Amino acid sequence: MSKKSKSKLPRGIDHYLCEDYPQELLHQLNFGVAVYQPVENGRDFIFVDINPAVETTDRVERTALIGRRVTEVFPGVEEFGLLDVFRRVMESGISETMGPTEYQDERIRGWRMNHVYRLPCGYVTAVYEDITKEIDNERALLASEERYRLLTESSLDGIWDWDLVRNTLYLSPRWKMQLGYQDHELENHIDTWKDRLHPDDQARVLEHLEQYLASPLPIWREEFRLKHKRGDYIWLMARGSAVMNAEYRVVRILGVHIDINRRKQAEETSALIQRRLEASLELSKNAPSVTEREIVQTALEQASSLTQSSVGYLHFVNDDQETIELVTWSKQTLLHCEAAFDSHYPLSKAGVWADCVRTRKPQIHNDYQSMEGRKGYPEGHIHLLRHLSVPVIDGNKVRLVIGVGNKTEPYNDLDVQQISLLVSDLWRLIEKKRSDEKLKQAAAVLESTQEAVTITDTVPRIVAINRAFSEITGYQEEEVLGCNPSVLKSGRHNQDFYRQMWDQLHNAGHWQGEIWNRRKSGEIYPEWLNISAIHDDDGLTTHYVAVFSDISALKQSEQQLERMAHYDPLTGLPNRILLFSRIEHALQRARRSKNEVALLFLDLDNFKVVNDSLGHPTGDKLLKLLAERFANRLREEDTIARIGGDEFVVLIEDVVTESVVADIAKALLDEIKEPIQFEGHELSVGASVGISIYPQNGENATDLIKNADAAMYLAKDSGRNSFKFYTPKLTEEAQFRLRLEADLHVALQSDQIVPYYQPIVSVADGSIVGAEALARWIGSGEEPLMPGRFIPVAEESGLIDEIAAVIFQQACIDLESWQLPDHQSFRLALNISPHQFRGFRLVDEITNKLSKFRIPVDRIELELTESILMQDTEQSMMKIRQLSEMGLTMTIDDFGTGYSSLAYLTRFPIDKLKIDRSFIQKIHAEDENEVIVSTIHAMAHNLNMQVTAEGVETALQLAKLRNLGCDYYQGYFFSRPVPANAFHRLLRDNAVKD
Numbered sequence: 001m002s003k004k005s006k007s008k009l010p011r012g013i014d015h016y017l018c019e020d021y022p023q024e025l026l027h028q029l030n031f032g033v034a035v036y037q038p039v040e041n042g043r044d045f046i047f048v049d050i051n052p053a054v055e056t057t058d059r060v061e062r063t064a065l066i067g068r069r070v071t072e073v074f075p076g077v078e079e080f081g082l083l084d085v086f087r088r089v090m091e092s093g094i095s096e097t098m099g100p101t102e103y104q105d106e107r108i109r110g111w112r113m114n115h116v117y118r119l120p121c122g123y124v125t126a127v128y129e130d131i132t133k134e135i136d137n138e139r140a141l142l143a144s145e146e147r148y149r150l151l152t153e154s155s156l157d158g159i160w161d162w163d164l165v166r167n168t169l170y171l172s173p174r175w176k177m178q179l180g181y182q183d184h185e186l187e188n189h190i191d192t193w194k195d196r197l198h199p200d201d202q203a204r205v206l207e208h209l210e211q212y213l214a215s216p217l218p219i220w221r222e223e224f225r226l227k228h229k230r231g232d233y234i235w236l237m238a239r240g241s242a243v244m245n246a247e248y249r250v251v252r253i254l255g256v257h258i259d260i261n262r263r264k265q266a267e268e269t270s271a272l273i274q275r276r277l278e279a280s281l282e283l284s285k286n287a288p289s290v291t292e293r294e295i296v297q298t299a300l301e302q303a304s305s306l307t308q309s310s311v312g313y314l315h316f317v318n319d320d321q322e323t324i325e326l327v328t329w330s331k332q333t334l335l336h337c338e339a340a341f342d343s344h345y346p347l348s349k350a351g352v353w354a355d356c357v358r359t360r361k362p363q364i365h366n367d368y369q370s371m372e373g374r375k376g377y378p379e380g381h382i383h384l385l386r387h388l389s390v391p392v393i394d395g396n397k398v399r400l401v402i403g404v405g406n407k408t409e410p411y412n413d414l415d416v417q418q419i420s421l422l423v424s425d426l427w428r429l430i431e432k433k434r435s436d437e438k439l440k441q442a443a444a445v446l447e448s449t450q451e452a453v454t455i456t457d458t459v460p461r462i463v464a465i466n467r468a469f470s471e472i473t474g475y476q477e478e479e480v481l482g483c484n485p486s487v488l489k490s491g492r493h494n495q496d497f498y499r500q501m502w503d504q505l506h507n508a509g510h511w512q513g514e515i516w517n518r519r520k521s522g523e524i525y526p527e528w529l530n531i532s533a534i535h536d537d538d539g540l541t542t543h544y545v546a547v548f549s550d551i552s553a554l555k556q557s558e559q560q561l562e563r564m565a566h567y568d569p570l571t572g573l574p575n576r577i578l579l580f581s582r583i584e585h586a587l588q589r590a591r592r593s594k595n596e597v598a599l600l601f602l603d604l605d606n607f608k609v610v611n612d613s614l615g616h617p618t619g620d621k622l623l624k625l626l627a628e629r630f631a632n633r634l635r636e637e638d639t640i641a642r643i644g645g646d647e648f649v650v651l652i653e654d655v656v657t658e659s660v661v662a663d664i665a666k667a668l669l670d671e672i673k674e675p676i677q678f679e680g681h682e683l684s685v686g687a688s689v690g691i692s693i694y695p696q697n698g699e700n701a702t703d704l705i706k707n708a709d710a711a712m713y714l715a716k717d718s719g720r721n722s723f724k725f726y727t728p729k730l731t732e733e734a735q736f737r738l739r740l741e742a743d744l745h746v747a748l749q750s751d752q753i754v755p756y757y758q759p760i761v762s763v764a765d766g767s768i769v770g771a772e773a774l775a776r777w778i779g780s781g782e783e784p785l786m787p788g789r790f791i792p793v794a795e796e797s798g799l800i801d802e803i804a805a806v807i808f809q810q811a812c813i814d815l816e817s818w819q820l821p822d823h824q825s826f827r828l829a830l831n832i833s834p835h836q837f838r839g840f841r842l843v844d845e846i847t848n849k850l851s852k853f854r855i856p857v858d859r860i861e862l863e864l865t866e867s868i869l870m871q872d873t874e875q876s877m878m879k880i881r882q883l884s885e886m887g888l889t890m891t892i893d894d895f896g897t898g899y900s901s902l903a904y905l906t907r908f909p910i911d912k913l914k915i916d917r918s919f920i921q922k923i924h925a926e927d928e929n930e931v932i933v934s935t936i937h938a939m940a941h942n943l944n945m946q947v948t949a950e951g952v953e954t955a956l957q958l959a960k961l962r963n964l965g966c967d968y969y970q971g972y973f974f975s976r977p978v979p980a981n982a983f984h985r986l987l988r989d990n991a992v993k994d
Contacts, residue, residue, distance in 0.1 A: 027051045032058070036070060036124045042087045045070045048123055057130045058108055076105040082114060086124045089116045100131050111135040158257035162190065162240075164213075165251050169193070175257055178236065180229030198225035198233050216242040216250050223260065232409055235264035265414070272418055275306055280425040287429045288436075295433065297328050299426040303404055304330045306422065307415045311382055311405035317357060317391075317398045322347050324354065324401070333382060356389040357398050362420060363389050366410040386411055390419045392427045399427060452527075454546040456485060463543070472527070472550045474520030485546070488517040490524045501531075505544070509533040514551070526551050568642040570620055571627035579641035579649055583701035586653050590694060596655040597694040600665055601708035602630075604646035604672075605686035605720040612834055612867020614681065622678060622685070629671040634664070649705060655693065658725065665689045665723035673721070686721035688712050697726045713737075741797050744777075744790055748802055752778050755807045755814065756977035759986065760829065760948060760970045763962050768990045770827040770861065772970060773811040774977045775803055804836055812853045814980040818987065820859075826987075827889055829861040837868050843882045857887040861912070865893055869908060877908060884909040891948070896936060906943060913940045917951025920971075923960050930960065937964050 026033050032054040036045035047065045055062055060073070070077050077083055085098050099113035110132035117125050158175025162168075169190045173183040179196065186192050197205060201224040212220045220240040225233035240255025279302040287295055296314055304312040312330030317323075325344050347354060352371050356363045365371065368384040388411040389403035402423045407415070446453055452469035456462050462480050470476050473488060480487060493515065504511045512530040519525060527548040534543040566578035574582065583599070590597045604626070611619035623646065630640050630648060639651040650668070655661055669687055676683045690711025698704040711726040718724065747753050753775055760770035777785035794800045808830055815828050836842065850857060862883060869876055869892070884890050891912035892905075896919055915936055922929045933949070940947045949961050952971030961969055975986060 029053060031127065031129055033125060033127050035119070036086065036126065038086070038090055038122070038124065039069070042090055045083065045086055045124065047073065057110075074105060082116075082126070085114065085116050086126075089118050090122075090124055093118045099128075100135060102135075157259070158236075160193075160238075160240075160255055160257065162253045162255075163251070164253070178234070178257060178259055179226055193226070196226040198227070201225050212242075213250050216244070220253065220255070223264075234259070234261040236260060269414055272306060272414065279306065279422060283425060283429055287433060292430060292433050293328065295426065295429055299422060300328060300330050300402065303402055303419055303422055304332065306418050307388065307404045307407055307411065308409075309388075309404035309407045311384065311387075311403075313403050315401045315403075317347075317400060319397065321357075321397060324350060324357070327400075353384070353387055353389055353403055354401065356391040356401055356403075360391060360393055360398060362391070362416045363387075364411045364416065368405070382406075388415055388419065390416065390423055392423055394427065394431075400430075402426070451547050451549045454485065454548075456544045456546070458541055458543070460485060460544060472519075472525075472548075473517070479520075490516045490518040492516040492524065505531060505533060509535075509541075515548075526555050528554075571624050571642050573627050573631070573648075574639060574641040576641065576643040579639065579643060579651065580701045582639050582651055583704065586651060587694060587700065590653070593654075595653070596696075597704075598652040598655045598661040598664075599692050599694075599704045599708045600650035600652070600661070600668070600723075601690040601692075601705065601712040602648040602650065602668060603688050603712050603716070605688055605716070607646040607685055609867065610683055610685065612865060614679075618679060618681075622676070622683065625676075625678070626672060626685075630668055633667045633671060638664075643705075649708070658691075658693065661691055661693070662723065665691060669721060669723065688715035688720050689723035690715055690726065691723060692726040737793060740790060740793050741799075743779075744794060744797070744799055747777055747779070748799065748806065751806075753803055753806050754778055754979070755811045756784070756979060757811075757814075757828075757983035758970050758977040759975050759983070759990075760827075760968050761974050763958070763966050763969055768987055769825055769968060770829060771983060771987075772829040772863070772977075773807055773831075775807050776977070800833055801836055804831065804833055807831075808849060810980075812849065812855060814984075815859065816853045816855050817980075818984050820987075822856075827859055827861040829863050829891065831863045831893065832868075834865060834868055837864065837876070837879070842879060843886075846883065846888075847886065858889070861889040861891055863891045863893040863914065866895060869905070880908050880910075884911075896932060910943075910945055912946045912948055914948045914950055917971075920949050920951045920957055920961075921953070923957055930964075933961075933966075934964050937966060941965070 026035075026049065029051055030053055032051065034050045034054055035048040037048045038045050046067055046069050050060075050062055050065055052062075054060070065073055070083065074080075080101065082098060085096050088094075089096055095115065095117045097113070097115050100111050101114070102109070102111050110130055111134075113129040113131050115127040117127070119125055158178050159170075159172035160175055161170040163170075167190070169188055169192070171186065171188050171192065176183055176186045179186070194202070194206070205222055205224045208222055209220070218241065220242070221237065223235065223237045225235055228234050237258045237260045238255055239258065240253040242250040243252035243254065245251045279299075283295060283299055283302070286298065290298075300312045300314050304310070309330075311333045313333065314327045316325045316327055318325065323344060324347055347357060350357075352363070352365060352368075365384075365387040368387045384405045386407055387403065387405040388407075389401055391398045392400045392402075400423070402419060404411075404415075404419065446466045449466070450468055452472045453464075453466040454462055454469055455464040461482050462485060463482075465475075465477055465480060469480075473480075475487070501511050501513070510530075510532050512528070514526060515529045516524055516526050528551050529546060529548040531544055531546045533541045534545060536542050566575060566581075567573065568575045583597075586597050589595075607619065607622075610622060623642070627640070627642060627648070630650070634640055634650065637653060641649050641651070643649055650664070652661060652664060668689065672685050672687055676685065690708045690713070692698060692704045692708040692711060694704060697707045707726040711724045715722045715724040755773040756776045757771040757773055759768045760772060761767065762769050775787055775791070777790050779785060791800070791803075794803055811828055811830055820826050832842075839845070846862075850860065864880070880890055889911045890909060891914055892910055893914045894916040895913045896916050913936060915933055919929045919933050923933055937947050946967040948968040948970065949957075949966050950970050952958055952961065952969040952973045954973060957971075958969060958973060978986065
């Protein structure tokens with residue numbers, strides 16, 4: 001400060017003062033001058049003189065001052081330092097200037113500038129200036145400058161001063177600090193401001209500034225964005241006041257920059273929130289009427305718009321949390337992609353953009369290009385500069401990821417917040433959409449299901465039902481809503497039943513079972529009921545859902561199944577299962593009462609002929625008729641059961657004597673003793689009955705039935721239409737039959753079943769015109785086993801077809817080996833069983849077999865039973881016609897024993913009729929049989945059929961046949977059946993004789 005203060009003394013003052021104390025001159029000076037005389041060798045000084053200026057400045061009187069010590073008048077002079085200057089000047093004689101120095105005591109205060117000189121007389125004089133005012137002014141100026149500096153530095157606003165005349169701009173340090181710079185980092189220049197204006201603001205701001213300079217208002221006010229050192233833009237408000245010259249032109253503008261970034265961010269945030277809310281409202285509003293994909297697409301476009309991003313995508317994350325599924329891109333993204341990409345790919349191959357899945361937190365990458373090696377997008381993908389991704393977590397799993405990219409400015413927390421809120425709303429809508437779809441499906445299922453559904457609260461009151469409920473119960477919705485489900489209670493269950501049901505519901509949350517309820521009509525019906533408890537998130541039961549179905553039909557079906565399981569569906573009689581049960585119960589009672597129980601095993605005789613001749617429907621009707629007759633012959637407590645095709649078993653309890661059982665057997669046989677007139681046919685059906693008695697013949701149902709069966713076979717072997725009691729010997733015969741079946745299997749495998757040939761002879765000239773191949777079992781015995789012993793066993797065991805195939809094959813081999821001349825008339829007759837004939841591939845099989853041999857087809861004759869013609873007539877006709885067209889001769893065997901219709905006979909391409917032996921054997925004794933044979937001959941010849949009589953054993957029989965015009969015969973009269981070699985010799989000898 002002293003350097004800036006300058007003395008106001010005129011030049012040469014020290015010269016004047018150095019003269020001999022010119023008192024007049026001293027008193028004329030307008031600045032203070034005091035003359036001091038040293039005392040005590042300079043320890044102090046006394047006033048010698050002062051001029052008026054001193055009196056004025058120091059507010060003292062000259063008379064009161066002269067002669068007094070300086071230290072007495074001015075107590076602070078020593079501290080002030082002036083005496084030290086006096087002493088130095090006194091000793092050295094060199095003048096000094098002291099000051100500016102502030103003096104202060106109880107009387108005066110002020111700033112002084114002292115010039116000290118030594119006078120020739122030895123006095124010391126001090127010439128001083130009172131510069132208090134100058135110092136105060138200077139200090140005030142400095143204080144003002146300091147206040148300005150402190151104000152500038154401490155102000156949150158940036159201060160600027162633009163001198164338009166000099167084109168200079170002052171920018172305060174705070175102005176620069178607002179943009180992140182130190183004072184020295186930015187130049188004070190108008191371009192410093194212009195270059196940092198946001199591109200979107202620059203034109204507007206400069207235009208408004210030009211308008212202000214042209215027509216200035218009191219205040220220039222403008223809001224704009226300036227680029228911060230870190231790269232983003234901040235909002236500032238400029239306020240300036242113009243200084244104008246005499247011509248009212250703006251020459252200077254002083255102003256401030258006020259940081260309004262927070263306010264602007266708040267406004268932007270508010271606007272963004274408003275836009276986001278509007279977006280969410282739009283999503284929610286449109287959600288019900290659009291698809292899930294459309295909701296997702298809309299949300300993605302909104303996310304891109306909210307963040308001003310040019311890239312947007314949305315992915316679902318699979319439950320395995322390892323696979324990502326691309327759902328959609330934003331429209332703007334697709335414009336810049338050069339390739340299509342897979343929609344599914346593993347998380348492990350995704351780049352940093354999928355870090356939000358890995359970290360389960362939003363991720364911002366504002367320098368994406370620096371992520372070398374971790375960008376993770378394929379060739380052709382739009383390049384990312386900045387990126388923001390947000391996950392949605394639900395149920396502790398990331399469900400979806402939404403990402404945006406390439407915003408012009410860095411992404412910030414506000415972007416994260418808004419996208420998070422938007423995507424949260426999106427997920428809520430997606431879940432609601434999916435839930436609504438499930439509800440729609442559930443509602444559709446609920447309404448379309450045939451099962452009734454009832455929903456109740458915990459009171460319980462019915463709160464909802466479906467259509468099936470009304471259909472089953474008869475109650476409409478308005479009739480039961482709010483009612484207790486007990487409105488359906490039937491009264492068939494006691495309180496324990498319902499208590500146990502509720503106990504299980506409370507403990508297990510589920511109950512199911514059969515229950516009887518009551519319809520609105522009052523009808524009680526059975527239902528199968530499932531009840532489940534529904535719980536809230538806290539585990540508390542809120543509702544019960546009951547699903548039930550009317551099982552009335554099922555109950556009826558069960559009863560029917562029960563009946564089917566225990567009763568014969570054709571006759572309505574108990575079946576084998578129920579029979580065994582009743583036998584066991586009867587045996588238990590018999591053991592307790594020591595009574596006997598009888599079983600009658602009844603097997604119909606000749607029923608197979610009826611079935612084969614008239615067909616199964618007729619056979620079934622006959623069985624029903626006979627079952628009814630048998631049942632009517634029995635006591636109410638007795639049981640009759642059908643256990644097989646034509647097999648019946650009768651259970652008789654409390655047997656007193658065997659004669660009683662015999663009477664029952666006779667009564668049953670009497671029911672079918674006489675021919676039955678049935679559907680235009682006279683049917684002769686007998687029966688064979690076998691009887692076993694508990695406990696003599698067995699102690700359980702199995703043994704008793706087995707032994708009764710054995711007795712039944714004895715009855716059949718004894719002439720049929722009779723009954724036999726079981727004897728132990730029958731067991732041996734039954735065992736023999738079992739052994740016979742086993743041996744028959746072995747016989748077929750070891751070629752013991754062979755054809756024997758019985759000649760067919762011309763009645764006219766006695767020549768052999770053919771032969772019938774008949775099966776014989778050649779065992780270890782001398783004589784072959786006759787068919788009557790093993791054919792029934794073969795039929796029962798299912799081996800009959802295998803035997804027929806063996807005979808057919810070997811007969812063809814033998815015929816081929818005989819090498820008969822072409823001119824010789826000869827046909828080999830082979831029997832076809834009904835079971836064989838029913839075979840699906842019969843024609844093909846015969847064709848294939850014959851193709852393997854070099855024999856003319858017309859040498860083969862096929863013998864069919866009458867029953868074959870009656871089975872599936874159309875199919876039978878087609879097969880017989882195909883066989884006939886092949887050149888085979890078709891013959892009806894055992895003609896006259898069945899129930900074939902002559903009308904049927906005329907429809908088939910039949911070549912021969914073979915009269916059954918039963919008619920031939922009695923032809924000489926009974927005129928009736930002769931009439932039958934004569935009638936058959938006449939009918940056959942009228943139909944262009946030939947006739948063969950079988951079983952001819954006497955010359956008389958042959959003579960009768962010759963008289964009737966019979967064509968051929970066979971029987972013991974000419975020859976028994978013989979082996980192939982013997983027949984070949986017989987054939988050769990007959991030819992020679994002829």
